[in-house]
Amino acid sequence: MMSKRVGIREVAAAAGVSVTTVSHSLSGGGQLSDATRERVKSVAEGLNYAPNRLASGLRSKRSQIIGFVSDEISTTPYAGNVLLGAQEAAAANDQVLMVVNSNRNSKVEDRGIEALLQHRVDGIIYARMYHQAVELPAALSGIPTVLLDASSDRTDLSSVVPDEEGAARTAMAHLLQAGHRRIGYLGNIDDIPATRGRLAGYRAALAEQGIAYDESLVTASESMTGPGRDAASRLLALADRPTALFCFNDRIAMGAYQAAHLASLEIPRDLSIVSIDNFEVLADALLPGLTSIALPHYEMGRWAIERLAAELADDADSAPQQIQMPCPLVLRQSVGPPPR
Amino acid sequence: MMSKRVGIREVAAAAGVSVTTVSHSLSGGGQLSDATRERVKSVAEGLNYAPNRLASGLRSKRSQIIGFVSDEISTTPYAGNVLLGAQEAAAANDQVLMVVNSNRNSKVEDRGIEALLQHRVDGIIYARMYHQAVELPAALSGIPTVLLDASSDRTDLSSVVPDEEGAARTAMAHLLQAGHRRIGYLGNIDDIPATRGRLAGYRAALAEQGIAYDESLVTASESMTGPGRDAASRLLALADRPTALFCFNDRIAMGAYQAAHLASLEIPRDLSIVSIDNFEVLADALLPGLTSIALPHYEMGRWAIERLAAELADDADSAPQQIQMPCPLVLRQSVGPPPR
DNA sequence: CAGATCAACAAAAACGTTTTTGGGAATGGG
DNA sequence: CCCATTCCCAAAAACGTTTTTGTTGATCTG
Numbered sequence: 001m002m003s004k005r006v007g008i009r010e011v012a013a014a015a016g017v018s019v020t021t022v023s024h025s026l027s028g029g030g031q032l033s034d035a036t037r038e039r040v041k042s043v044a045e046g047l048n049y050a051p052n053r054l055a056s057g058l059r060s061k062r063s064q065i066i067g068f069v070s071d072e073i074s075t076t077p078y079a080g081n082v083l084l085g086a087q088e089a090a091a092a093n094d095q096v097l098m099v100v101n102s103n104r105n106s107k108v109e110d111r112g113i114e115a116l117l118q119h120r121v122d123g124i125i126y127a128r129m130y131h132q133a134v135e136l137p138a139a140l141s142g143i144p145t146v147l148l149d150a151s152s153d154r155t156d157l158s159s160v161v162p163d164e165e166g167a168a169r170t171a172m173a174h175l176l177q178a179g180h181r182r183i184g185y186l187g188n189i190d191d192i193p194a195t196r197g198r199l200a201g202y203r204a205a206l207a208e209q210g211i212a213y214d215e216s217l218v219t220a221s222e223s224m225t226g227p228g229r230d231a232a233s234r235l236l237a238l239a240d241r242p243t244a245l246f247c248f249n250d251r252i253a254m255g256a257y258q259a260a261h262l263a264s265l266e267i268p269r270d271l272s273i274v275s276i277d278n279f280e281v282l283a284d285a286l287l288p289g290l291t292s293i294a295l296p297h298y299e300m301g302r303w304a305i306e307r308l309a310a311e312l313a314d315d316a317d318s319a320p321q322q323i324q325m326p327c328p329l330v331l332r333q334s335v336g337p338p339p340r
Numbered sequence: 341m342m343s344k345r346v347g348i349r350e351v352a353a354a355a356g357v358s359v360t361t362v363s364h365s366l367s368g369g370g371q372l373s374d375a376t377r378e379r380v381k382s383v384a385e386g387l388n389y390a391p392n393r394l395a396s397g398l399r400s401k402r403s404q405i406i407g408f409v410s411d412e413i414s415t416t417p418y419a420g421n422v423l424l425g426a427q428e429a430a431a432a433n434d435q436v437l438m439v440v441n442s443n444r445n446s447k448v449e450d451r452g453i454e455a456l457l458q459h460r461v462d463g464i465i466y467a468r469m470y471h472q473a474v475e476l477p478a479a480l481s482g483i484p485t486v487l488l489d490a491s492s493d494r495t496d497l498s499s500v501v502p503d504e505e506g507a508a509r510t511a512m513a514h515l516l517q518a519g520h521r522r523i524g525y526l527g528n529i530d531d532i533p534a535t536r537g538r539l540a541g542y543r544a545a546l547a548e549q550g551i552a553y554d555e556s557l558v559t560a561s562e563s564m565t566g567p568g569r570d571a572a573s574r575l576l577a578l579a580d581r582p583t584a585l586f587c588f589n590d591r592i593a594m595g596a597y598q599a600a601h602l603a604s605l606e607i608p609r610d611l612s613i614v615s616i617d618n619f620e621v622l623a624d625a626l627l628p629g630l631t632s633i634a635l636p637h638y639e640m641g642r643w644a645i646e647r648l649a650a651e652l653a654d655d656a657d658s659a660p661q662q663i664q665m666p667c668p669l670v671l672r673q674s675v676g677p678p679p680r
Numbered sequence: 681c682a683g684a685t686c687a688a689c690a691a692a693a694a695c696g697t698t699t700t701t702g703g704g705a706a707t708g709g710g
Numbered sequence: 711c712c713c714a715t716t717c718c719c720a721a722a723a724a725c726g727t728t729t730t731t732g733t734t735g736a737t738c739t740g
Binding site for chain 2: 695696697698699
């Protein structure tokens with residue numbers, strides 16, 4: 001059982017060829033007759049040979065390891081999907097992920113990156129757990145890197161972020177199509193791309209329908225349930241209250257639910273709500289279920305790995321790309337036609 | 341800048357010693373005078389030498405990589421804390437984590453483990469995202485492994501799981517101390533350790549106080565908000581309704597909140613609630629805040645890595661340990677004295 | 681048919697460390 | 711003063727691959 005992992009030389013001996021030939025057979029390199037190539041392969045299979053990646057990486061300069069550095073994997077629920085998408089895409093490329101977490105501490109981050117470099121990762125995914133603008137740490141200057149849920153002003157780096165404006169437009173389109181004209185926006189107050197993008201989407205969607213932007217229907221608060229509740233209560237207390245609310249995220253939406261309850265408004269009969277995050281534990285648990293736009297965590301993870309792979313192969317279209325990923329609407333029960 | 345990463349031989353040349361001496365100086369091995377050891381170290385520092393882990397692992401058989409295989413990193417919110425704890429502990433040991441995800445597919449899992457082995461990980465953390473009994477995959481037979489949030493019947497493996505019974509006792513103690521005597525239990529229906537452990541803790545806590553176990557106060561439902569709401573409604577409709585509810589988890593607790601609302605009971609004035617999970621997005625967002633027992637994800641992650649390190653060093657107390665980790669109570673506002 | 685080309689493989693070097701083995705100078709014992 | 715230790719350190723081998731360079735016999739070319 002523990003018969004000392006077979007190496008390339010055992011395979012060579014068993015197949016009656018040189019180690020060179022074995023290496024070439026398995027990697028597809030060199031010039032060998034198809035006959036020997038196949039024979040060697042099947043012998044290797046039979047001995048159930050598995051390469052030592054340390055050794056092969058040492059010589060070939062390809063470790064098949066992708067570094068994954070993120071700021072905080074823990075505090076954003078479901079952001080694990082980013083990691084999942086990346087990991088599955090990597091596995092498909094015969095690569096494996098080495099993860100490092102900075103906890104928002106640049107010292108820790110630098111140490112983590114240094115560790116990745118010592119292990120000779122082929123490239124690095126530099127990820128944030130929510131969309132933000134970043135400056136690339138100096139330690140990453142020598143190694144292929146793609147940004148995930150993060151953007152920078154550098155055009156020589158690939159990056160992927162959610163299409164914030166598009167997400168807002170999708171949400172708004174859903175409300176508009178249901179017939180709503182007076183739609184409030186419970187916005188966020190932080191200075192992050194999502195704040196600007198979602199508000200822009202809100203305004204654009206209104207403009208497209210020829211609906212005037214009404215500042216009194218727009219709030220900005222912290223992205224938490226309490227502040228969301230307060231903001232929603234203010235809008236619902238208006239004389240001509242909105243018939244629908246578009247919320248910056250699900251936590252604020254939960255606050256909106258509470259505010260609706262306090263105001264004795266029934267969702268979606270008296271008030272429709274749509275939000276962004278599709279944070280399932282919340283969205284599914286709310287009564288009625290919260291219709292929400294999903295952030296494409298999994299897809300961004302996949303994309304980042306695939307982009308990195310393309311750049312590492314640098315055969316063809318390896319020109320860096322900065323893309324915005326579309327965000328799908330997840331229907332539940334919080335949207336209906338406007339009252340009356 | 342990109343001056344071709346300096347290796348041990350450049351350091352040797354610069355310090356006027358052999359590569360052997362450099363290696364020994366940095367690793368603390370061999371017998372060298374403290375003088376040269378220090379001198380070499382400072383030269384290495386000056387050149388800002390960093391080892392090539394591929395090369396050192398190849399020869400030394402120590403890659404300093406720990407494999408982390410989990411069933412589903414994405415679907416359980418906040419379980420990323422497990423990864424965080426493990427990663428931070430690993431970093432402290434100069435190790436790095438290589439993660440692989442099985443998505444509950446044993447084929448995928450085997451392939452992932454195989455990849456880890458090819459990369460010559462020193463050991464593996466075999467993690468589940470919620471406490472369950474597992475059978476170790478055959479692929480892990482040759483390599484040091486510790487189980488995380490998972491238990492098996494093998495005594496030669498270290499493992500760490502939450503102390504389910506203790507968690508329940510802590511929750512119950514909190515309610516009992518507040519004066520409650522008639523405490524309902526909204527249990528879970530799945531056949532998992534948490535189901536048995538938490539119910540046992542509930543019963544034990546009652547027994548300790550000489551309170552008879554009343555079957556009519558105990559329910560079992562799916563761990564979701566809807567079923568939790570239904571179960572809670574049944575208990576709250578009892579003639580002699582409970583003054584407090586202990587919930588299997590936060591989702592069920594959220595259902596209990598909804599049921600309380602439907603029954604026009606105010607929390608905590610009319611009904612106290614305590615639960616398990618401390619799923620912050622929910623617990624903080626509920627009104628009033630939900631007092632809940634936290635599962636020690638971060639701590640289990642740390643412990644697993646530290647245990648693995650101890651077993652790898654096998655100098656001293658490397659005897660496998662199976663431990664249950666205590667679960668702390670996180671106070672919020674959902675518990676008060678019983679009414680009247 | 682001589683020389684050039686090519687196909688198919690093997691030998692050897694290389695990757696950057698760690699480990700093993702070797703060896704000279706200082707120290708100690710008799 | 712000579713031999714045996716001990717203390718430092720260096721030379722060389724080793725880790726398991728990949729890459730570079732060689733080698734042989736066959737095929738082609740003019």
